Amino acid sequence: MKNIDIQVISKQSIKPSASTPDHLRHYHLSFLDQIEPTIFIPMIFFYPKQADHIILTKKQLVDRIKNSLSESLTLFYPLAGRVKNKLYVECNDEGACYFEAEAKCKLSDILQNPNPHDMNHLLPFELDDVNGLPLIVQVTFFECEGITLGVGINHEVADGFSFIKFLNTWSALSRGETDFRPPIFGTAKLFPPRDMSGFTLNFGIVKDNILAKRFVFDAAKIAALRNRYAEDKDTDNYQKRPTRVEALSAFIWNRFMVSTQPKETRSNKIYTILHAVNIRSRMEPVLAENYFGNIYSIAVSVPSMENEDGFEEILKPVKDSINNINPEFVKALQQTDGGHLDFLKQRSTQISKGEVISFRFTSLCRFPVYEADFGWGNPVFAGSARWTFKNLVVFIDTKVGDGIEAWINLKEEDMAKFEVDEELLEFVSPTLNANKNLIN
Incomplete structure (x- = not known):
């Protein structure tokens, strides 16, 4: 779907239900917070017409969302403040930015083949238009x-894990629950935070020329990839098989390299695979799961680069790098x-000099994304959006079937080559009309 017509009908700030105590008014960012890009992490949840036994007027529905958000902001008080210079959050209870809008279409018009670019219209601002808003x-x-x-x-x-924890706490409060x-x-x-003055990290953010596409891989195709990248294909030892995310990451990176990075252009460049851990x-x-912030x-x-299509070439370096994120590594981060x-x-x-080409993977798989029930049922679909990063892949579980959706952000010229790669298409499931049954 193109040119989705959405009109904003109201704007306001949702403030916490109780004032933030004076001793909590200055929330310091950690070093791991400081090195994050100034960008919104997006999530969009789709809810069809309410079931017959749950009938809320539009006013009742939005009141429930706003009131529970206000309660949530009392617990997650930094989200109602304003971020200042990558140093701290001024917890001044200014509130979260809240918009209401109307779309001149049906949910099915988007869900029959979700397009990441449409998702951005379902957010108040562009992802890099932050201006201190948490x-x-x-x-x-x-x-x-x-x-x-x-x-x-x-x-x-916040990181993705903290984001989902916030969303599920908010939805629990909306349902009237307190057991969280x-x-x-x-x-x-x-x-501890560091002095970051005079230094800006290059995150590969590109304002324009980024195309995002959603590719769906079903469980059977992922299982085939896990077997392809197994350490020892002559054994039934499943411990030696890569995880779903590891195998899919290796495959996507391989097809990106083959389709967009001719071997004759690779000299004097370092190609890296990045995984958020x-x-x-x-x-x-071990740190409690409900610690909030960027803790990854x-x-x-x-x-x-000799033969980028196998366990030793791709998966072993990936596994080794992930295993190296251990207690000793974390202690070094704390110095x-x-x-x-x-x-x-x-x-x-x-x-910045073009000497390093990075490809970044972040996964929300196994996160309780589909538990965001605000009192009228779980979402029929949950998705990301178009980011302003090049070479970024966001993994999200399909709602059913143990598959994975890969939301891939590439430069336009790279996506034009990548999306027609024949081997990639052998493993990608058709997406057109795939979600039609969710809303009919």
Whole structure:
């Protein structure tokens, strides 16, 4: 679907239901927060017309969303403040930015073949138009009486795991539940902030010329890829098989290289695969899951350029880099000397000069994305949007069937080559009309 027609009908700030205490008014960002790009992480949830036994007027529906959001902001108080210079959040209770809009179409017009670019229209702002806002929300009403809930959280204050925890706490409050673990703050004590003045990290952000597409891989195709990249194909030892995300990452990177990076152009360049790794469980002692903030690190692997199509060439470097995100690595992250920041500065310079070509994967697989029930049922579909990063892949579980959706962001000229790669298309499931049964 192109040129989706959406009209904003109201704008306001949703403030916390209770004022933030004075001693919590200055929320320090951690080092891991500081090195994040100033961009919103997007999620959009689709809800069809309410079931017959759950009938809410439009006013009742939005009141429930806004009231529960207000309650949530009392718990997640930094999300109602304003981020200041990658140093701290001024928790001034200004509130989250909240929009309501109307769409001149039906949910099915989007869901028959979800387009990441359409998703951006279901958010109040462009993803890089942050201006210190920690949280943005847009409720969009459709002609079929369905709605979407578009939410963006500033990456400077939260990672994907914390984002989903917030969303599910918010939805639990909307349902009137109180049996959940409240967030824990204080990551600046675990990862002390650094002096970042005069230095801007190069994240590969490109304002224009990025095309995003959604590719769906069903369980059978993923299983075939896991077998392809198995360490030992002559054994039934499943421990030696890569995970779903590892195998799919290797395959997508391989097809990107083959389709867009001719071998004659690869000299004097370093090609790296980046995986976001949640480090809560990799610390000693293990950190509670309800710690809020950016509590992950990037595993950097450099695959072999001799034959980039196998376990030894791709998966072994990836597995090794992920395994290296261990308690000793985390302790090094917590040190306030040069260390990791010096590495990031060097890598940023190399990226700026075109010496390093990075391909980044982040996964929401196994996260409870589809538990965002605000009192009228679970979403029939949940998705991301077009990011302003080149060479970025976001993995999200399909709602049913143990498949994975890959939301892939590439430069337009690279996507034109990648999306017609014959071997890629052998593994991609048809998406047109795939979600039609969800809303009929």
